[in-house]
Amino acid sequence: MDNGATRALPGDSILTSAVEYFTSDGIFIASEAVGLSAGAPHPQLSAHRAKFHSTLVAECRRLLGEDRLILNHSFVHFEQGEDGMLSLQFESTDAKAPQPAVCCDFLVAADGLKSRVRACLLGSAEPRYTGRTIYRGLCEVDGVSADGRTVSLCGDQNCNFICYPISEKLREQGRFHCNWGFCTLRPHPGGVESWTSLAKLEDIREELERMGANSFAGLTPLQMAERSDSIIGWALFDRDPLETFDFGQVTLLGDAAHPLLPYGSQGATQAIMDAEALGVSYQNAMQSGTGIRGCIKAYSDLRCEVTGKVVIANREMGSTAVLKVVDQQTEGLELEAKRKWCSEHGARLHDEVIQKYRASMPKSVRARKPTATA
Ligand SMILES: Cc1cc2nc3c(=O)[nH]c(=O)nc-3n(C[C@H](O)[C@H](O)[C@H](O)COP(=O)(O)OP(=O)(O)OC[C@H]3O[C@@H](n4cnc5c(N)ncnc54)[C@H](O)[C@@H]3O)c2cc1C
Known part of the structure; x- marks a missing residue:
């Protein structure tokens, strides 16, 4: 049977097999199979963003x-004529030079968290700072963690550390291209929302040191950070769900439609499910003759409310909440008592938190077909 492990993986990605959880002092809480390993019809992949x-x-x-894909152009603004046609303005990204207007009758904006199309439609609402910042880095490690395809998390109520492999080529060499993130409480960063701001190791050294009982592929969280060429600090801002994705001949998709806090691997997943729903809606609208407006209304009906629930659910930190709940329930216990508590209750508690979170997740708009076997 082909479980996907032997197929060529896109972009040197890892076929993620499991997620494991530890306390900040290194006690195992629980682990679960994910993607194909859990019998899902689609793989869970971890990839380097550029690849x-x-x-x-x-x-x-x-x-x-x-010639159909045009890169290095930034959308600036759009107007709608009386004939319903949309006129879009772009500028070249390098030279910031205005480009000739582009006309169309259907605009799908997948321009991300700070969508300029959304700002044109609804104005620029001020996002709220969540009180948390994520620091991220990449490093290469000699050796693999677990089976080389596992996502590992450790942490408590205040902070958590995640690391996972993102290169199948390195895994085959017995090495680990490690993408790590450390999310912690921080005062408002001031300035603009950015996920490209460089941070210093000293900003997180002490907190990572306190997680030193955890080790993945032989390295502690701090050792991973020390091996990273650069560390990015990304202050987490939150936006309320939208009331509709239906703007006549214009709609939004992905983070532009439902800016998600980055928990539970939902950002990419929900964007893909939007695209699926939009495709189904387009096909149905063309067959039934309701046209672009019918397509966008159906898409909005399918996806706006359900993705709004994911936006709300992710405010509780998605599946990462396992670490928070275990920490709350073991507060004040000595290490050995905490270890005993986790071995007795960790798996059950993990299942409760995960099942509650999953129950709030939307389902695919198409009936799932069984995966091919060979
Ligand atoms: C550091 C980080 C780590 C993340 N980790 C995960 C993870 O592990 N798992 C997960 O599921 N999600 C993760 N996410 C979230 C995930 O990346 C997003 O939810 C997902 O990429 C959303 O896809 P999208 O296509 O809607 O937007 P994006 O991927 O943000 O794509 C938007 C695109 O629009 C372009 N664009 C923006 N403005 C304009 C403009 N004016 N004109 C033209 N083009 C424009 C951008 O250049 C970009 O290419 C992470 C996000 C960040 C920032």
């Missing part, structure tokens, strides 16, 4: 044609 982008670009060119 993933290159894969998408190549695939778009292959499917649509070389």
